Amino acid sequence: MDLPPLRLTSEEMRALGYQAVDSVVEHLTTMPTRAVGRPPDPAELARRFDPALPAGGSDPAELLTRTIDDLMATIVHTDHPRFLAYVPGPSNYISALADFLAAGLNVFAGQGLVAAGPAVIERITVDWLRQLCGLPAGGGLFVSGGTMANLVALHAARVELGADLAVYITDHTHRSIRKGLRFLGIDDARVRTIALDTAFRMDVRELDRTLAADRRAGTRAQCVIATAGTTGTGAVDPLNDIADACAADAVWLHVDGAYGAAAVLSERQHPLLAGLSRADSIALDPHKWWFQPYEIGCVLVRDPALLTNAFSMEAEYLRETRSESVPLNFYDLGPQLTRSFRALKLWMSVHAFGIDAFRQAVEHGIELAEHAQRVIEAAPEWELVTPAQLAVLTFRPRVPDRSSDEIAQLTRRVAAATLQDGYALVTTTEVDAEPVLRLCTTHPQTTVADIESTLQRLGRSVANL
Ligand SMILES: Cc1ncc(COP(=O)(O)O)c(C=O)c1O
Structure with a gap:
């Protein structure tokens, strides 16, 4: 049978799918008995990966076998139980299947009209996170990870408060935030580094003094970036005290909870994370401590209008499908138009296993x-x-x-x-x-x-x- 280009027969697709599933199941079930892995030497990489652009195709089953072998030999497994570095990336099988479904059905999660169900799922799933973080109201969206969630929130803060935004961080603020600030064009002179206390948390008295001194000097647009779980030591900045410092003068409080905000699931940690609910915006990453495959981060804001003000833009070719009856156009809330259906993995895994x-x-x-x-x-x-x-x-x-x-x-x-x-x-x-x-x-x-x-x-x- 002659197939159109880039197509396989049903039998081939099924056989390849089973082969891929087998290898993932093997990986997940035997991982603890295997090594975490070590980076390959450059000679091995050169031997395994041929840079030539193939003009013709090759047998997909053999290609899959070889690719799985090449990948397993050249990755350090950040999802391994003895990978104790970075913030590890333990995943789960249901979410991996959800990613496969999202890709297989190729859901366009940018606009509500062509993906109404996915938009509702994303809205509900984002709302779970909002409730767990204790934000009294608000919305948000899923993005690729913590870097992007912080970037989206900080852009929204700048649009809301003004282009001359001054930003307050510490030495233990994640480096990706520094990178994001540069990306947004907030130059280093507008970034104040507040001292740490003896527990490596933002020193609130110094924050108070610096905010006030800057206001006296004419700074009106101010954003404090607190961290709930610094990557280095796991410290949580004193969120309630920082929220108090921000409250009186319309200072925006952003909390980078990329990995640590996940601990709202632990009753014992509630006192530590108490002020999280007072943030204007929060970044958190289900692909860290909520056990999702990469990439899924989430940005939450206390009012969805803060995102639409920053990101909504009319495009003539989207007019017909911009239905008011399906109000959720996620491209209005963030930088991406075409976006994958990231919410599905969190939605399905929480349904499959339960939040407990x-x-x-x-x-x-x-x-x-x-x-x-x-x-x-x-x-x-x-x-x-x-x-x-x-x-x-x-x-x-x-x-x-x-x-x-x-x-x-x-x-x-x-x-x-x-x-x-x-x-x-x-x-x-x-x-x-x-x-x-x-x-x-x-x-x-x-x-x-x-x-x-x-x-x-x-x-x-x-x-x-
Ligand atoms: C506190 C914190 N913020 C931001 C990030 C960046 O997140 P991502 O790597 O998902 O972009 C990390 C990553 O470890 C982090 O720990």
């Missing part, structure tokens, strides 16, 4: 970090640097008779050794300008035994280096 399963999974990550802290505190070879907060803690080797420079070098070497070893991945961050080892224990399948064996290996590595 997500609560348990988040709680597990918090408890694991607390367990790691107890092990570290009991071990003479380690010094705890920052305690377990939102599933993150930092520590370094305690080696008598070594200078702080030598300990700093040792710390970096211990982390680098994990990358070569492949059993678990641990990286460093900096606290008070010194390198420290950092564990982020958000993966729901990470076990106490994983944490203990990883710490033992790190300990052996300290002894050998």
Whole structure:
């Protein structure tokens, strides 16, 4: 049978689909028994990936086998239970299927009329997040991740308040925000870095003083960027106090909760996150601690008009399909026109497992970090640097008779050794300008035994280096 270009027979499609599903299931079910992986050397990459543009096709089944093999050999698994670096990316099978459905049905989630059901699903799913964060009203949309969620919120703040926006951050604000501010054309002179308190949180008294001094000097447009869960230490800026500082003078409060806001699911963390509900805008990332495949971030605002004011634009060729009876045109709320149906994975996985399963999974990550802290505190070879907060803690080797420079070098070497070893991945961050080892224990399948064996290996590595 002659098929049109780029088509396969039904049998071929099914067979390829089963093959792909088998490999994903194999990956997900055997991962804990395998290594996290290590980066391949450049020669291996060159051998595996031929840069030539293929004129003709090749057998899709063989291509799939080879591609799966090439990918598995060349990625470090950020979804592995012993990947304890960055903010890990534990995913789930239902959401992976949802991504496949969204791509297979190729849902255009930019405009409500051609994707009315998806628009309703996105609105409901965004609203779940709004309610969980305690925002009294508002809306938002799904974007690619935290960087983009912060960027969208900050653009909305600038449109609302004025082009000469001054922004208040700390040294522990995520670097992607700095990048976003440059992208928005907010030059470094309009970015104030507020000191940290002893717990590495924004110092509110200094914030108060700086906001007031800037106002006296004529600054009217001000936006404070607080962080709920800094990537380095898991610290949560004092959100209620910061909200108080912002309240009187129409200062916009944006909270970057890219990974940490997920902890609203944990009752125990509610006091810590209390002021989140007073934010003007929030960034949070279901692809971090809500166990979704990349890419899904979410921006929430206390009033959807703040997004439409910033992003809505008429386009003549969209007029007929811009129905007022289906009011949700997500292209009016953010920078993308054509956008994929990101909401589906969160919607389906929450329906499949129930939000209580997500609560348990988040709680597990918090408890694991607390367990790691107890092990570290009991071990003479380690010094705890920052305690377990939102599933993150930092520590370094305690080696008598070594200078702080030598300990700093040792710390970096211990982390680098994990990358070569492949059993678990641990990286460093900096606290008070010194390198420290950092564990982020958000993966729901990470076990106490994983944490203990990883710490033992790190300990052996300290002894050998
Ligand atoms: C606090 C915080 N903000 C922003 C980001 C950037 O998010 P993304 O990598 O999804 O763009 C991260 C990433 O780890 C983060 O931890």
